[in-house]
Amino acid sequence: MGWLIRLGLRATTVAGAIGSVRSPTVLDRLESLERELFDVEARLGDPGLIADRARFQDEARRHKELDAVVACGRRLRSASEDLEAATELLGEASGADKDDLRAEVDDLETEVAEATDAFRLALLPKDPNDDRNVIVEIRGAEGGEEANLFARDLYEMYRTFSSRTGWRHELLEASDSDMGGFSAVTFSLSGDDVWSRMKFEAGVHRVQRVPVTESQGRIHTSSATVSVLPEADEVEVVVDENDLQIDVYRASGPGGQSVNTTDSAVRITHKPTGVVVSMQDEKSQLQNKEKALRVLRSRLLQAEQERAAAEASEQRKSQMGGGGRSEKIRTYNFKENRVSDHRINLTIHKLDKVLAGELGDVSDALVHEEQQRRLAGLDE
Numbered sequence: 001m002g003w004l005i006r007l008g009l010r011a012t013t014v015a016g017a018i019g020s021v022r023s024p025t026v027l028d029r030l031e032s033l034e035r036e037l038f039d040v041e042a043r044l045g046d047p048g049l050i051a052d053r054a055r056f057q058d059e060a061r062r063h064k065e066l067d068a069v070v071a072c073g074r075r076l077r078s079a080s081e082d083l084e085a086a087t088e089l090l091g092e093a094s095g096a097d098k099d100d101l102r103a104e105v106d107d108l109e110t111e112v113a114e115a116t117d118a119f120r121l122a123l124l125p126k127d128p129n130d131d132r133n134v135i136v137e138i139r140g141a142e143g144g145e146e147a148n149l150f151a152r153d154l155y156e157m158y159r160t161f162s163s164r165t166g167w168r169h170e171l172l173e174a175s176d177s178d179m180g181g182f183s184a185v186t187f188s189l190s191g192d193d194v195w196s197r198m199k200f201e202a203g204v205h206r207v208q209r210v211p212v213t214e215s216q217g218r219i220h221t222s223s224a225t226v227s228v229l230p231e232a233d234e235v236e237v238v239v240d241e242n243d244l245q246i247d248v249y250r251a252s253g254p255g256g257q258s259v260n261t262t263d264s265a266v267r268i269t270h271k272p273t274g275v276v277v278s279m280q281d282e283k284s285q286l287q288n289k290e291k292a293l294r295v296l297r298s299r300l301l302q303a304e305q306e307r308a309a310a311e312a313s314e315q316r317k318s319q320m321g322g323g324g325r326s327e328k329i330r331t332y333n334f335k336e337n338r339v340s341d342h343r344i345n346l347t348i349h350k351l352d353k354v355l356a357g358e359l360g361d362v363s364d365a366l367v368h369e370e371q372q373r374r375l376a377g378l379d380e
Helices: 028-046 054-091 095-123 145-165 194-201 283-312 351-355 362-378
Strands: 004-006 134-140 168-176 183-189 203-209 220-230 238-241 244-249 263-272 275-280 329-332 338-341 346-348
Touching: 004 054, 004 203, 028 054, 054 095, 095 168, 095 362, 134 145, 134 194, 134 283, 145 168, 145 183, 145 203, 145 362, 168 275, 168 283, 183 194, 194 263, 220 283, 238 283, 263 283, 275 283, 275 329, 329 351, 338 351, 338 362, 346 362
Parallel strands: 203 329
Antiparallel strands: 004 238, 134 183, 134 220, 168 183, 203 220, 244 263, 263 275, 329 338, 338 346
16 A cells, blocks of 8 residues: 555553552552653663654654653652651640641642542543644635634634643644635644644534625624544644645636636545545645645544544544544534524623634633533443
8 A cells, every 4th residue: 555554653542451440459550650761861862762753753752642641640659658657647646736737637638639530531532633733624604604614613613722721833734715715725723732622613613694695684604614633643644645646727816816826726535545635835845745745634634533533433423523524523603693502502602702813711621621511421
């Protein structure tokens, strides 16, 4: 096969053998993780590993994951030891000392409970894409030009949200519509927790408002689709040039008019899968080709992950929101200044602020809901 997906690099996760952290074996589990962290650090110091880019990246990701989990476990161990010591002293104390120690024990019990919850979360199986950046594609769907205008609104919302969050935004491709919207726009986001938050944005976004083209003030319902792809590393998705059909042509703007005098636009067709990616925003044919290959690799990675998940289990279907394009995940109602996320029954009346990039309340609620659902599954 001319293309290769390197899956399974992170198959051994921190949560390989999850047990109840409230059991007597929790410190044994932490000690095991500490030993593994020490081993990974030793391997990262091996000069021979640096020459193997794929293995080095895998070990670096593993170190980052382990380091965070071990930190949670050490906090729990320290708080537990302090609580045990304070409890022993409380049994021997009297008078004012006893009151002070009782208050300290209460505080430590709260700290242990919080540390336990944090450690349980840290031990949950990681989403294999959590450390990845993302490529986002937004397209106007139902509603004609109004859908294209809404696609631009969503793009501006994510662009501003990424700035507020400290992520890096890069516009890859934009197809302007006749009235200033986007019939399609593709961009990348990079930074901490990009995938773990943006994955919830995949699906159909519905808008209810009076379109600028509506002369009688009637509210219309339109929609745009959002696709969120985990960005693939070159070493993970190897694409054989012989499997690619590359066409070049002149870039065009709204209405089809030419905006360039050279054949700088690039269309890449991946023949084994039929995936097609086009780029024309850059004046350089080479730059457009490089961007198109980034998107192509990410689409191939997602397709392979979905295929593997479907073969392994039905777990993906149970994931909140699912990311399916046919699923209406959120409604934006302008008349009521309302945003409703249908997956978690969340409604907030500050649409203006959300579209201005203040997406944190919605994003936090989605992350929290997923964590609680997964913890509940762990308890079962």
